[in-house]
Amino acid sequence: MEEKHASITKLNISVGLKLTMARFINSSLLLVIINFDNTTKWFDRAGLVYDATILMMLMAITDPILYLLNIPGKIKSLKVCIE
Helix, strand or coil, X not given: CCCCCCCHHHHHXXXXXXXXXXXXXXXXXXXXXXXXXXXXXXXXXXXXXXXXXXXXXXXXXXXXHHHHHCHHHHHHHHHHHHC
């Protein structure tokens, strides 16, 4: 499936919206679906609140680290050096 955008700005908006939806589904809806059977145990250890807290802490730590590592930029510069 190919998308045709009128400008780079519209492309960036489209990518941003899709990433936001994917992160919301992955971090919020998935946790609720997984813990749906244990609605009485959401506040217990290994319940929904515990899982959400761990997920938020991991996202707060890993996102800045991945940004600092700049892996796509390093791969790009490696490709330029090889060519």
